[in-house]
Every structure is written in C-alpha cells, then in structure tokens.
Amino acid sequence: MTANLEMVKEAQKILEGNVEKTPIYTASRMGKNLYIKMENLQKTGSFKIRGAFNKIAHLTPEQAKKGVISCSAGNHAQGVALSATRQGIKSYICIPSIAPLSKIEATRGYGGEVIIVDGTFDDAQERAYELQKEHDYTYVAPFDDEYVLSGQGTIGLEILEQLPDVKYIVVPIGGGGLIAGIAMAVKSIKPDVKIIGVEPENAASMLASRKAGKIVTLDSANTMADGIAVKKPGEITFELCEKYVDEIVTVSEDEITNAILRLLEESKVSAEGAGASSVAAVLNDKYDFSDGKVCCVLSGGNINVNTISSIITKGLFESGRLTEITTTLLDKPGELIKLLDIIRNEGANIMTIHQEKSATIADFNQALVRIVCETYNHEHRKTVYNKLKEAGYTEAILEVKH
Numbered sequence: 001m002t003a004n005l006e007m008v009k010e011a012q013k014i015l016e017g018n019v020e021k022t023p024i025y026t027a028s029r030m031g032k033n034l035y036i037k038m039e040n041l042q043k044t045g046s047f048k049i050r051g052a053f054n055k056i057a058h059l060t061p062e063q064a065k066k067g068v069i070s071c072s073a074g075n076h077a078q079g080v081a082l083s084a085t086r087q088g089i090k091s092y093i094c095i096p097s098i099a100p101l102s103k104i105e106a107t108r109g110y111g112g113e114v115i116i117v118d119g120t121f122d123d124a125q126e127r128a129y130e131l132q133k134e135h136d137y138t139y140v141a142p143f144d145d146e147y148v149l150s151g152q153g154t155i156g157l158e159i160l161e162q163l164p165d166v167k168y169i170v171v172p173i174g175g176g177g178l179i180a181g182i183a184m185a186v187k188s189i190k191p192d193v194k195i196i197g198v199e200p201e202n203a204a205s206m207l208a209s210r211k212a213g214k215i216v217t218l219d220s221a222n223t224m225a226d227g228i229a230v231k232k233p234g235e236i237t238f239e240l241c242e243k244y245v246d247e248i249v250t251v252s253e254d255e256i257t258n259a260i261l262r263l264l265e266e267s268k269v270s271a272e273g274a275g276a277s278s279v280a281a282v283l284n285d286k287y288d289f290s291d292g293k294v295c296c297v298l299s300g301g302n303i304n305v306n307t308i309s310s311i312i313t314k315g316l317f318e319s320g321r322l323t324e325i326t327t328t329l330l331d332k333p334g335e336l337i338k339l340l341d342i343i344r345n346e347g348a349n350i351m352t353i354h355q356e357k358s359a360t361i362a363d364f365n366q367a368l369v370r371i372v373c374e375t376y377n378h379e380h381r382k383t384v385y386n387k388l389k390e391a392g393y394t395e396a397i398l399e400v401k402h
Helices: 005-015 048-057 061-066 075-086 101-109 121-135 146-162 177-189 205-212 235-244 253-266 273-283 305-318 335-345 378-390
Strands: 024-026 034-038 068-071 091-096 113-117 166-172 194-200 247-251 293-298 322-330 349-356 366-374 399-401
Touching: 005 048, 005 146, 005 177, 034 146, 048 075, 048 146, 068 075, 068 121, 075 091, 075 101, 091 101, 091 121, 101 113, 113 121, 146 166, 146 177, 146 235, 146 293, 166 177, 166 273, 177 194, 177 235, 194 205, 194 273, 205 235, 205 247, 247 253, 247 273, 253 273, 253 305, 273 293, 305 322, 322 335, 322 378, 335 349, 335 366, 335 378
Parallel strands: 034 293, 068 091, 091 113, 166 194, 166 293, 194 247
Antiparallel strands: 024 034, 322 366, 322 399, 349 366
C-alpha cells in the first residue's frame, strides 16, 4: 500500500463530523500575507487526532475487539485515546514517567488506559511493543503509517479550500507525518504551491537525512519544541518528503520562544513550541515568502502554563520591558531609598526587591541589592542605567541584566 491523494480524500470523509475543520486566521499584525491554520483549536489541542482516528477507523472487527496500543508523552497519546473511545475501542497508552502529570490525566480523561513506564520515551515505546506482541493489539504509530499521514493530509485539503490562492504552506517537522500528508495532498492538486518544512536547529533529523540522502539518526534532540523533538524520521515519511517537500529550514530556540510570545501578545493565540516553529520560520525570513500568501500550520497549542510564564518573562526582558538591576549599597539606613527614588523618578515601576548581606558577595559594610522593574523599552532601560551611573553607581558595581 502506498499513500496517495485518494487515501487522503477517503480520510476526509471519515473525519467529517469527528474532528474540527479548523479555521485559518489572518495574522496581519505579524506579517503581510501571513495566515495561520489553527490546529491548536482541534479536539485534544493538536492535529494528532486526525491521523489516529483515520488509522483506528480502518481496523478490522477482530482488531477492534482486541484494542489498540501506542506510546507518547503528549499529543499523540491524547489523539489515540479520544479516537479509540469515540469508536468504541479500548486503548492502551504507554507513557514515560517523566511526562507531565497534566498530559497523563488528559489521556485518562479521553478514555485511554494509561500505563506508566519508568524512564524515557524509548522505554515506553519498548514496553508498548512488548504488550502489542503479548496481546496482539494494533499499534498506532505517531507518524510512519499510511493511514496516519493520510489523516494529517486532510489539513492540506482544507487549506486549499479555505485559502485557494495560497502560494506557500509552512509545516513543522518531527517524524514527518504531518508534512508528508499535507505535501502529498497539496502537490497532487496544486503542484505549484511551495511546501516548506521547519525543524528546530537542535533536532533537525529530516534535514540531516535529506542532506545525507538516507535516513539519519541524531545523537540527541534537545529542544523546547518537544512535539517535534525526533531523532529519526520515518521511512515512509522520509520518502514522501523527498518527493514533495520543496525546502527544509531550521529555527533556533530563541526564535521559537519569540514566536510563541508574539502569537500570544499580537494574535491572542496560544501555541506550543512545535506549533510556533512554522511561524518562527516566517518571522525570521528563513525563506523568501515575499511574493504570495503564506499559510503556517500551527500544529498544536498544548503548552504548559509554567512554560508560558517563563517565555513571557524571557520575552519581556529581551524586549526591554523588564529590567533587572544588581548593585551594592552601603549597609546603613536611607541608602536603599536613595536608589529606589532614582529608579522611580525615571518612570520605571519597581516589581521586586531582594537585599542580602553576606561577606561572600559584598564587603563587610555593604549589602547586595537586586531589583526587577518595568521599563518601556531598551531606550528607557538605558536612561535608567545612565541616571544610576550619574548618581555614583559605577559600572564596576552596577549590572543591568536583560
């Protein structure tokens, strides 16, 4: 069996009424001719349910009776669990013990029987294979499966329908199931549409494989975009990417986090690292998108609240809207007030103050002070800095972090 356009069209019929036909958002504040396919609004918060549902829908009655098994630490687990539950089939999901509790509970909430496996994803996958053989379950692969990638390809059909004059479609790449399905579907209908894949710099297994002319396994895949942190692409997906994907580019960790922040602030859109990588490629001019409409596939929005908080804080520091000042003061009454008055008089809003006296970090008659304050931008930060220098807080003892 070879995946083709007819399989994608069949998947579209199967998925109708069972998954969301997600909207395309016009992101005019972020870029001219930029559009976003909002798979973060999909059931379970990511595109993964499309492929999982289509795969499970093709089980024989005997296979359905025995149940399905998979392994995942995130979106795929939830997609398989909900897809199986909706089709009246038992699902077993092996999840590594390092997975966030929120994702474990979400998978249970969708009806999956969760099997916690000590260790990493590889340990969970090994256990899933063992249980598959022991009980004759059907294994639902996360990407390297014709039915799975055909389900993901329905996104391509929707984009062509919703944005018929699209010229570029930008897609995140992990194992390759999403981009393989979309590229195959789109190129079969409109071969002139450019398909651009995006990988994190630290996990660019598909790009490495393309350069080598064969599938390559990376030593590591350390990226905050955990949804596409894949060391080795699939065999089926690699072949399809070689045939249909025009270009693969990479984005840095900072570019991904900045894209998450801009999506949140400028478009009021919550995106996980994998989902935001496509937008990051456009924002950072990784390819020449200047002559037509660009549609970025925002593949998912399941981002941890603590991660969002860290990204917002980091972004505010980098944009000059938060400033951390570290300096030493004479340890006597009134010295702290003098410092705070200078900062206040320059219009900066003081958020936190930490004062510490220790012989290991300051002279015996001095105290170390760390202050975080709100500033308007880099220029305002510089003004505050200069005023502190004029008041005698010299560069030798004054540090402004950003």
